[in-house]
Amino acid sequence: MLKAVNKMHRENFPEILRRATERMELVFGLELKEVKLSGHPYRLETWEFLNILGVxxxxxxxIFGEPRKLITEDLVQEKYLEYRQVPNSDPPRYEFLWGPxxxxxxxxxxxxxxxxxxxxxxxxxxxxxxxEA
Structure with missing residues (x-):
């Protein structure tokens, strides 16, 4: 976003970022969070509302590409989800749990x-x- 906001509007960047963050949360279910500097100052966190988004x-x-790959591989690899077989299920069924x-x-x-x-x-x-929450 810093590259997209030209020099003339740099002083408005905090407000532009705030509004963009609101829209991303409402439209895509994404929350922009500031994290400790370890390479990337911001990280997106996704919610599993893909069907609502038409995915x-x-x-x-x-936007999301292949949803099955996103959920069963990418989000699992990033430790947002755990994907495992339901114990004693025949035929085998799988479940998603929150990852660490x-x-x-x-x-x-x-x-x-x-x-x-x-x-x-x-x-x-x-x-x-x-x-439950």
């Missing part, structure tokens, strides 16, 4: 708050999930 299994998406990076960077309540915001409601509108 479906086995259909390539112009997801636990470190967000909470169930933050995800529920986002989901409520997308649905123009409050977290208590989902009582089962609210109790």
């Amino acid at each position: 479906y299994d086995r259909r390539s998406h112009f 990076k997801a636990h470190a960077e967000t909470s169930k309540m933050k995800v529920l708050e986002f989901w409520a915001k997308v649905n123009d409601t409050v977290p208590t509108a989902f009582p089962t999930h609210y109790e």
